Amino acid sequence: MNFLVETGYWLLRVVAIVKIALRALRRNKMRSVLTALGIIIGVGAVIAMVGIGQGAKSQVEAQIASLGRNVILVFSGSITRSGVHTGWGSAGTLTIGDADAILLEIKQVVAVSPEVRRGIQVSAGNQNWFTTVVGGSASYFQIRQWDFAQGCGFTEQDVRGATKVCVLGKTTAEQLFGDEDPIGKIIRISNAPFTILGVLSSKGLSVMGTDQDDVVIIPYTSAMKRLMGVTTLRSMLVQTAAAEDLETVRTQITDLLRQRHRIAPGKDDDFTVRTQEEIAQMATATSRVMSMLLAAIAAVSLVVGGIGIMNIMLVSVTERTREIGIRMAVGARPRDILLQFLVEAVTLSSLGGLLGVALGVGAAKIIAWKAQWPVLISPESIVISVIFSAAIGIFFGFYPARKAARLDPIEALRYE
């Protein structure tokens, strides 16, 4: 009971001292804000960094998933050991025969779709739109796990016959037809009329940051013969039955293609095989480097901010030496003085932290809006930042506060 009463009195005293500290900060508003600036920037950087990093991560994960399920990509051209890549996708070393062979000879492979693509002007009625025309097989939609919003895809027969049918991505459909129903209508691709069979559901941005829905998909045979006049493939998508097969299939594809392309042992591949996972790693590498950089800036900024607080607190202690002397003369204990200055430092740093959170969230939102980069700000990162900045206040405020508390009241009262 007595203990509770004592604790109550102690709390009253702490509250009173906190009030003194807050008043001292309010008196020097400009100085307080400038002092906290380091922390504001540091925490702002942390919040923005974490927000952007997590946003990028979630986006990449979604994009990797949007590639399809259990997918291996095979590109024309290769990346040599020195890192120079020779004609990736353009040289055209892959053929339709390669695609057929992979499907036939590797038993874990359930589907293969060749892929050719080119940017082409398409039109419907009086509407024009520059989009990417992709040639794929009938299984392209299944491999990429791409559902139809309306209509359906083309068939094996369409591919064999190189018929003039197409499927529109959501963006293309909106650009050319607006609210109209495009099914059964005709679009002209390089003046060749194609009948619209279906419209795909939305997939959003790709790993490269392009709009995956800004697309027209036609049978690869039609694309190669009628539109592009090419005989080789840019790339192909290979789907395996299970995720565990990916690695073995990858080696089997490499072996098969080396054999088919008659590449002597020791020579570089003229193609590149990538699993979904590898693509994910490549995509996150950039954002990881950026996160590290931002983290370094944030760490430096927080330390500098802490030193700034320590510096100003030391100045403040010197400036207010006489005040400290007066307080001690009328009965302030060393620990009361310590608490007063510590509270000032912690208030500075945690207010800095809160402002930094606001700044970071704002910056992240602006980046998200300007750069079309998704931002995910977790409540945890906010709570941790504020706690961390308060900790900085305690760490860097302790030395000045202890200096104040250790002042000799006689000397302090005499201080001019």
Place this chain on the structure above:
Amino acid sequence: MSAVIQLEDVHKTYHTGEVDVHAVRGISITIERGEFVAIMGASGSGKSTLMNILGCLDRPSRGRYLLDGTDVSTLDRNELADIRNRKLGFVFQNFNLLSRTSALENVELPMLYTHRRLPSAQAHEKAFRALQTVGLAERASHHPSQLSGGQQQRVAIARALVNDPPLLLADEPTGNLDSRTSVEIMGLLQRLNEQGLTIVMVTHEHDIAAYAQRNVVMRDGQIVHDHSVASRLSAEAELLRLRAADQAVKLAP
């Protein structure tokens, strides 16, 4: 009834560099409740050191100091702070008020550090009453910069009184004031002393010391004279005399 101050062979030596400064060399003195003592002496006589010891701002190197019955010579810094808070009121030459803080809040300051704090409404009331005692109630919200020297010293006295200490220590309380205001402040101290407050005052001015009951003269860290004041001045009478003189000046053509 015990003495308010009881010093028994108190020494204070400062170790500054190579030389030891023996500032106080064996002082024994007893000051009873209700006394008004002026400590005098040239600079370097050790009176400031003695004052610091009496004020529990410093501890004696040797000897015993009983303040209001408590031996304070062995207490640590925190305990000394509590003693200063409860048993002592300080008045300084340069007032030592917190700037940019109202008179009332300055007076409340000691209550902030009292172990068992009063609720703020009661603290305000008590501080206001202390300001009334020194005749400054109507200036409660003024800041020190808006007050004259004499008024600032009154605020300081109110601050010294607010925790009802048994002892008031005044270090050259009139050192920064003109003679008229000095007399007014001495009048206030005499009035408080008549109400039972024990006052110890350091001064080097003989005419100010003459307002006290007892004069203690120090030299070289020792007490050389300790006597009661034979022809004690009354500040009230002195003020009346000054006013009469003013009138005379005004009446003169």
